[in-house]
Amino acid sequence: DAGVIQSPRHEVTEMGQEVTLRCKPISGHNSLFWYRQTMMRGLELLIYFNNNVPIDDSGMPEDRFSAKMPNASFSTLKIQPSEPRDSAVYFCASSFLDQPQHFGDGTRLSIL
Amino acid sequence: AQSVSQHNHHVILSEAASLELGCNYSYGGTVNLFWYVQYPGQHLQLLLKYFSGDPLVKGIKGFEAEFIKSKFSFNLRKPSVQWSDTAEYFCAVNYRDNYGQNFVFGPGTRLSVLP
Numbered sequence: 001d002a003g004v005i006q007s008p009r010h011e012v013t014e015m016g017q018e019v020t021l022r023c024k025p026i027s028g029h030n031s032l033f034w035y036r037q038t039m040m041r042g043l044e045l046l047i048y049f050n051n052n053v054p055i056d057d058s059g060m061p062e063d064r065f066s067a068k069m070p071n072a073s074f075s076t077l078k079i080q081p082s083e084p085r086d087s088a089v090y091f092c093a094s095s096f097l098d099q100p101q102h103f104g105d106g107t108r109l110s111i112l
Numbered sequence: 113a114q115s116v117s118q119h120n121h122h123v124i125l126s127e128a129a130s131l132e133l134g135c136n137y138s139y140g141g142t143v144n145l146f147w148y149v150q151y152p153g154q155h156l157q158l159l160l161k162y163f164s165g166d167p168l169v170k171g172i173k174g175f176e177a178e179f180i181k182s183k184f185s186f187n188l189r190k191p192s193v194q195w196s197d198t199a200e201y202f203c204a205v206n207y208r209d210n211y212g213q214n215f216v217f218g219p220g221t222r223l224s225v226l227p
Contacts, residue, residue, distance in 0.1 A: 031213065042219050043156075043202065050212055091155060098144050098163075098206050098213055103155040 002026070004104035006092050012110045018080040021107045024073055025094030033101060034067055034077050035091040043091075049075065082111045114139040116205050116218035124224045125193055133188040133221050135203030144206040145186040147177055150220075151199045159201070162186065173197070195227045 005024040013019060025032045033048040047057040049069045057067070064083070069075040079086055087110050093101040119134030137143065144163050148156040160171025167179040177188045186203060203218040 033215070043217055045215075045217070048215075055212060093156075095215070098208065100146055100158045100161055101156075101204075101215060103157070105155050 004092055004094050004102050006090075006104035006107050008107060009105065010108045010110075012112065013082060014112050015083055016081045017111075018078065019082045019086075019109060019111075021077040021090050021092075021109070023075045023077070023092030023104060025075070025092070026096075026102055027073065029094035029096045029102075030072070031095045031097075031101075032069060032075050033093040033095075034075070035093065036088045037091060037106075038088045046077070084111045087111050114205070114207065114214065114216055116203055116216050118201075118203055118218040118221045120221050121219075122222045122224070124226065126226050127195055128192050129225075131188070131190040131193045131197075131223070133201055133203075133223070135186045135188065135218060136184050137186070137203075137205040137216070138184065139205060139207045140184075141207055141209075145177070145179060146204040146206070147171065147175070147186075147188050148202040148204060148217075149199050150202065156202060159188070193223070193225050195225045197223060198225045199223060 007022045031050050034046040036044045046059045047067045052069045067077045089106045089108050091103050091106045093103045095101040116137045146161045147159040149159045150156045159175050160169050162169045162179045170176045175190050179186050200220045200222050202220045206215050
């Protein structure tokens with residue numbers, strides 16, 4: 001079982017650049033979640049999808065953030081333009097119905 | 113919006129001490145409950161879960177949690193902690209409403225175990 005796969009593991013880029021984070025959920029899972037974790041704000045839910053449809057995006061900080069799930073095996077989280085305050089670890093998680101979420105290893109994002 | 117609260121932000125214990133981390137949730141209907149652990153530099157991993165049945169559930173690494181419905185609580189316990197238990201612990205609740213499945217995480221409790 002491959003687990004939830006996120007890429008890249010680390011990303012360092014300059015302010016103003018576009019950043020794209022990728023996630024492959026566990027096969028058969030029908031829900032996918034994007035989280036952001038920082039020391040100051042802890043673990044924050046950004047958006048989650050059910051059967052590829054965005055259900056709750058109230059956690060998306062602003063219009064610079066967007067997420068897509070074009071099919072059941074792939075999702076992206078995009079930040080454009082990026083800012084230093086977006087620096088964080090971004091986790092993707094997936095689950096099946098009410099079963100526990102499985103987390104990926106995260107992407108550590110640093111915006112200079 | 114429903115919420116999950118965790119009583120302590122940071123807990124510091126010596127090895128062999130007993131541990132209890134508090135968790136309360138606000139949803140009044142049927143819930144599934146989880147505890148996750150995040151070791152330094154790693155992702156969240158499931159520690160234990162409660163869906164139904166015996167309210168005392170046992171998880172990995174000697175952890176257990178008790179569901180008390182009347183108190184909306186799901187406290188995590190371990191009789192004797194080890195230095196390797198140093199991590200952040202998250203309580204989470206899953207419930208279903210008219211809009212579908214919902215997962216809510218608590219803010220986390222950092223546990224530091226001194227050798």
